[in-house]
Amino acid sequence: YQWRQTITFRSCQHGDAWRDVKPTQLPSVDGVLAMYDSNEVMRFTMTNKIGDVNGGEPEENPCFTGRRGCDTNAICRPEQGTQFTCQCAAGFNGDGHICYDVDECREEPQICGFHAVCNNHPGTFRCECEDGYQFGSDGRTCTALSRPVDACEEGTHTCDIQERARCTYTGGSSYSCSCLPGFSGDGRTCQDIDECQAGPCHRDAECYNNEGSFTCQCAPGYYGDGFLCTPERTKTRCQSHRESLLSVTEYGPRGPRPSSGHYIPRCDENGAYEPTQCHGSSGYCWCVDRNGQEIPGTRSEPGSSPMCVEHGGLRPPVGPTPRPDVHPLPPGTHLLFTQSGRIEHVPLEGSAMKKDDAKPVLHLPEKVVIGVTYDCVEKMVYWTEITSPSISKASMEGGDPVSVVRSDLGSPEGIAIDHLGRTVFWTDSVRDRIEVASLGGSQRRVIVDSDLVNPRAIVAGPPSGNLFWTDWNRDALKIETSYMDGSNRRVLVKDDLGLPNGLTYDRHSFLLCWADADTHAMECMDPARGDRRKVAEGVRYPFAITSLGNTVYYTDWQREAVVAVDRHTGEETDQFQPQKRTKLYGLTTTYAQCPSGQNYCSVNNGGCTHLCLATPLGRSCRCPNDA
Incomplete structure (x- = not known):
């Protein structure tokens, strides 16, 4: 602070003692007290005296005659006669005529x-x-300072890992731990609950306990979701409607027979309502929607038929089918793999591949399908293809393929889904970047586009908010990770890599595993600890990889097969070669029920207006690139 003040002196006009006082007076400061903080001066006091500049002597004080040459940061001290000396003030050095600040x-x-x-x-x-x-x-x-610490936010809490427990900040420096649904314990140690012991599945179904959850799968020869299994497939609305009317009988002279004169709906070969329905007795015809409801204004006179538009019905296969016996995925866990022009599935019983039940689920002529992933929430399969670069999806319960992303793509290859945050991630080995978008293809954003040369495989860990990918950069091969918003990016593996093709993250063991087509090895590591170990050697030419429990599955270009390996022993346990003998590309696992877990984008899009991208301790709200 710098203090400036002006002191005005006026003598008493009635005092005789002041009549001879000279007009120039000298103030002297006896004491100063100042109290202040960084914002303001709180108290300031000063004690002054005013007197003759010459101290009562008849001679003039040489320090006030204007002839001195002291520095502004020096004190003038009068001596004999007209002599004076200059002395630098405290905090300054010099001869008094020139003073320099001392940097204490x-x-x-x-x-x-x-x-x-x-x-x-x-x-x-x-x-x-x-x-x-x-x-x-x-x-x-x-x-x-003693300030509150949010241990949940900083990750210094003692709760179990976030896949099993939840840390809740309770104010101050306090927090509480609680186990997630499907686990039991005090929150600091949580154990998986074996729900299968309570027998939640149908009597004709098998129960498979998972970490924090369970799945039910109908036994061979039965159909359903595992909670209800029947020897026959569930009837469609049209089939049930038709059978209920045909069951109505009337009695005549020859006994009971089906009722006559009633409208009986017609169903197509897939059990859906035919677009044109007619009354058998009156001859009137009309158009119906997919629910069998008459479309107003379409009823025609007897003898004529209206032009009704096909509404698709409930076709079992997705898109054009290569064989008439192709059906949508039945309930249960499956492997989905891609070949040139098609996507096929292999049902799993435990970890064993049910090869006799393997069938195509999607036929895509003249397309080279590379990556494949599955959305367990909406039962949708997503894939990348490089012939006319695009990302597409189709329902496993019927319907035509739908384009998700078609523009500004070079060579989309790896693809992964955050089923909790409802986003899709992919790598582009021509554009050399990683992108994210909403599952419908909107809200598109580039999250990584530096120090990437040939990114290929990518996997997501939705509950942890992490991404993992491989980079084929011949000069700097590596496997990297980041949060789902692209932040906290770091290299996990950079040594002893050749062609890291496939990549998978196991949600139970928290292991990241990869297959290398150059070193012919399969390896795993815990990304948090960095402990790397070989699982199998002598692998010929792996392309994609996925895992289920202790089994790792991979597609092999040379063997043209899906191969199963025990992750603990490294022994090959099974292989499946499809009828069409060509190179196999992408591979993923589909579940009858979504894996348990949650992240900060699971509810209400994390409070974000556009993209919500999960991180281990929160979420990032991001705008799309075209916003």
């Missing part, structure tokens, strides 16, 4: 003590405490 902070680095910062000022210095510290009771020593 540089000359005595520890002058302010620990956890303090020294700031030099003209003629003095000032000590300030570092962030997180304040002056103690002595006004000189910096002591640490």
